[in-house]
Amino acid sequence: MKKLFLLIVFIGLSLYSCRKDSPVASSGVQLRFSADTVFLDTVFTTIGSSTYNLRVFNPSEDKVILDRVYINNPAGFYSMNVNGTAGNDLKDVEILGKDSIHIFVEVKHNKKPTSLNFIAEDEIIFENKGTTQSVKLITTVRDAYFHFPDKFVVVSGSPIPYSIIARENIDTTWPNDKPHVVYGYGVVDENATLNISGGTEIYFHQNSGMWIFEGATLKIAENAISGIGDSVVFAGDRLEPFYEDVPGQWGGVLGGIFIQGNSGNHIINNTVIKNATTALRLDSNVNSLTTLTNSYILNSSRVGIYGGFGNLKAENVVVANAGVHLLYAFGGSYDFTNCTFANYWQGSTRSGGGVTLSNYLELVDENNTTYRLVRDLNQADFSNCIVVGNNQEELSILNDNSGVLNYFLQYSMIDVFDDPADRLYDVNDPNHFQNIFLNNTPGFVDASRNIYMLDTVSQATDQGTTIKQTPIDIIGYPRLDGQPDLGAFERKF
Numbered sequence: 001m002k003k004l005f006l007l008i009v010f011i012g013l014s015l016y017s018c019r020k021d022s023p024v025a026s027s028g029v030q031l032r033f034s035a036d037t038v039f040l041d042t043v044f045t046t047i048g049s050s051t052y053n054l055r056v057f058n059p060s061e062d063k064v065i066l067d068r069v070y071i072n073n074p075a076g077f078y079s080m081n082v083n084g085t086a087g088n089d090l091k092d093v094e095i096l097g098k099d100s101i102h103i104f105v106e107v108k109h110n111k112k113p114t115s116l117n118f119i120a121e122d123e124i125i126f127e128n129k130g131t132t133q134s135v136k137l138i139t140t141v142r143d144a145y146f147h148f149p150d151k152f153v154v155v156s157g158s159p160i161p162y163s164i165i166a167r168e169n170i171d172t173t174w175p176n177d178k179p180h181v182v183y184g185y186g187v188v189d190e191n192a193t194l195n196i197s198g199g200t201e202i203y204f205h206q207n208s209g210m211w212i213f214e215g216a217t218l219k220i221a222e223n224a225i226s227g228i229g230d231s232v233v234f235a236g237d238r239l240e241p242f243y244e245d246v247p248g249q250w251g252g253v254l255g256g257i258f259i260q261g262n263s264g265n266h267i268i269n270n271t272v273i274k275n276a277t278t279a280l281r282l283d284s285n286v287n288s289l290t291t292l293t294n295s296y297i298l299n300s301s302r303v304g305i306y307g308g309f310g311n312l313k314a315e316n317v318v319v320a321n322a323g324v325h326l327l328y329a330f331g332g333s334y335d336f337t338n339c340t341f342a343n344y345w346q347g348s349t350r351s352g353g354g355v356t357l358s359n360y361l362e363l364v365d366e367n368n369t370t371y372r373l374v375r376d377l378n379q380a381d382f383s384n385c386i387v388v389g390n391n392q393e394e395l396s397i398l399n400d401n402s403g404v405l406n407y408f409l410q411y412s413m414i415d416v417f418d419d420p421a422d423r424l425y426d427v428n429d430p431n432h433f434q435n436i437f438l439n440n441t442p443g444f445v446d447a448s449r450n451i452y453m454l455d456t457v458s459q460a461t462d463q464g465t466t467i468k469q470t471p472i473d474i475i476g477y478p479r480l481d482g483q484p485d486l487g488a489f490e491r492k493f
Contacts, residue, residue, distance in 0.1 A: 022097055025062040028131025031095075032057040040139040041240035043107050044181055044203070050240050054103040054135060056126070058095040066093040068127040069103075071137075077120040078137050080105045107139050142179065142239075144203070149184030158253050162187045162211065166194040176200040181237050182208050185252065190215040197221065198230030198270055203237040204250035209276075210234075211254060214261025214285075224270040226294035226316065227476020234273040243275070245450070247323065247347065248301030251277035255306065259285060266290040274298040282310025286332045286378075292317055294474050297326075298450050301347070307332050308361075309375050314339055316474040316488045318452050321345050326354040326389075330361050331375025331403075336382045338470045340452050340487035342444065343389030353396030354389045357407050360400040376404035384464035385412040386487040388442050393417045397425045411465040413437040413486050437463060442487070453489045460486035 034055040041050065058064045071078055074088035081104040082090050095101050103124065122137040149161035161184035166172035168189040174180060179201040188194045190213050196202070198221040204210075212218050221232050234256065236249025243249060250256060256276035259266060262285050272295065273279045279297045282290060282305075292314040297304040300322040305312070309331040317339045319326040326341045327334075343354035359377040364370050387394050394415040399405045409432065416438055417423050427433045443458025445451045454460055464484035472478050473490040485491055 023062050025060055025064050025129070028129040029058060029060045029062070029064050030131065031064070031126060031128070031133055032059055033133075033135050035135065037136040037138060038105055040105065040107055040137065042140040042142060043239060044142055044144050044179070044237065047181070047205075047237055050238075050242065051104045051106045054105060054124070055100050056095065056103060057100045058097060061097045063097050064095045064128060066095070066126055066128050067091065068125075069093045070125055072123045072125055072134075076122050077107050077139065077141065078105055078122050079108050080124065105137060107141070144179040144181045145175075147180065147182045147186050152184075155253065160185055160252060160254065164189050165210075166192040166216070168192050171195065173197065174200055179203055181205070182210065185209050185211040185254065185258075187211045187213060188216040188218060189213055193217040193219065193264070195219045195222070196232055198224035198232060201233045201235075203235055203239075204256070204276075205237050206250060207252040209251050209254060209256045209258060212257070212259045212263065212266070215263045217264030217266060218257075218259065219267045221270040222267050224294075225476065226270060226472060226474055230270060232271045234271065234276070234279075236275050245275065245299050247275055247299040247321070248277050249275045251279070255279070255281035255303075256300075257281065258283065259290060259310075261285055262287040264288060268292045269294055271295040272298070275300075277301050278303040278306050280304070281306045281308070282312060282332070283308045285309070286311045289313060296320070296450075296474075300326075303328050306330075307334060310334070315470045316472075318342070318450075318474065318488050320447075320450055320452065322354070323347055324350065325352065325356050328356050328358070329377060329380055330358050331377050333379040334381070335379065336385055337468055338384045338464070338473070338484070338486075338488055339382070339386075340442075340489070341385065341387045341389075341394070342442070342447060342452055343391070343394060344447050345390070350391055353387075353391065354394040355387050356396040356398065357405070358396075358398035359403040359405045360398065372400060374400050374403040378404060378406055380407035382407075382409040382412050383468040384484055384486050385409070386442050386460055387412065387414040389415060391415070393423070399424075408432055408434075409436060410434040410468075411436075411463065411486070413440050413442060413460055413463070415439055435465070437486075452487065454485055454487065454491040456493070458485075458491065461491050 070089040083101045120139045123134045126133045149163045152161045165186040166188040171193045173195040176197045176199045181203045183205045255278035258281045279300045294316045297319045304319040304322045304326040307329045313335045315337045320342045360372045360374045440459040443455045445453045462483035469484045474488040
């Protein structure tokens with residue numbers, strides 16, 4: 001064994017010596033590059049990009065020692081790292097014969113904008129014994145309104161940084177001429193109103209969100225009409241295509257949009273809320289109404305809508321793909337008309353239904369004893385809705401007999417266990433279910449891309465009721481044939 005080890009070491013040293021002693025090219029070598037132009041993804045002015053990997057190949061048998069590798073404007077928007085060495089101007093960079101090196105390029109975090117939206121251009125230059133080559137760098141840079149925290153509060157032992165984005169007793173309207181980027185929690189103070197106009201883009205840094213204090217009011221795209229293309233967008237602040245549908249990018253310990261306590265009547269209209277932890281959280285505000293219309297809640301790593309004794313009326317809403325629940329209604333009042341709940345989550349195993357209705361929550365006290373907190377579920381109505389997913393059962397109903405549990409589903413498609421013995425509820429009980437379609441095919445155009453329009457084989461077509469319907473669908477298409485479709489979309493053909 002000792003002889004074998006010595007032989008391996010000898011061979012390794014011999015190979016190393018051969019590479020080390022390989023001749024150095026005496027004249028310039030034409031290098032090859034993995035790209036002649038590096039297009040880095042769109043970024044905000046103070047947020048860096050993902051790192052782009054540029055490979056530089058030496059096609060010759062000889063080792064190349066580059067006299068200089070540098071970014072043309074070293075004080076510009078870009079920074080680089082060459083084979084583990086950081087710097088925008090490096091000398092004597094070696095590339096072994098028939099080998100390559102890696103250059104990692106990213107956009108700097110701290111550059112100031114030159115205009116609202118502009119193209120940042122530069123180049124990496126390679127000087128090699130009289131031979132000069134270059135690779136272009138191009139990035140779209142967007143300016144934004146930045147909301148940075150200047151205070152913090154401790155909640156349940158966790159410090160939460162925040163800033164006041166709408167001050168007490170003042171109506172504030174956010175302009176939509178450029179995006180808003182929020183760090184920490186943006187707080188709408190007591191008795192304040194925040195108006196967000198149609199077409200506004202709002203991006204949140206990691207662990208950030210919006211906090212609506214008790215007594216405050218939130219109005220999003222209040223007068224916008226569905227289908228005219230002026231949606232308000234809530235998303236994470238990474239704009240690279242890789243992050244387009246990545247769940248859990250924003251939303252801290254309080255969730256994404258956290259509406260706390262009783263206050264004014266909130267309006268969320270024509271809105272896309274995507275890639276949060278818990279997207280919308282309603283906490284102890286059963287005496288004030290949140291109206292959610294013509295909106296999408298997508299790709300939540302935990303919960304799409306969490307109602308903790310909340311009060312919500314929703315029409316033409318798509319809630320899709322959540323790691324735990326699309327809707328968790330723990331006490332309160334909820335009314336859904338022409339809504340689509342579709343949970344085809346792929347990130348982990350889910351237990352329980354995509355839609356869960358409960359009048360109790362199990363908690364653990366400081367003595368590690370489990371107890372139940374009971375809150376009356378006064379109303380949970382679903383009309384012309386779809387509740388489906390990749391679990392065998394997507395509707396869970398949890399009842400504590402000491403509390404109220406009122407729910408009613410009519411003209412709706414739901415996924416349930418095939419065997420009635422496995423269900424905790426009776427789908428034949430007319431007090432809770434009427435005209436229900438069990439385990440049918442919703443026929444979405446492409447659920448894998450969050451496209452929930454109905455295709456030609458959908459079993460949700462013409463199955464709704466006109467007794468309770470929305471006159472137009474989520475994209476403004478009218479429901480005029482007297483037989484509305486289930487879900488947020490009316491099929492056009």
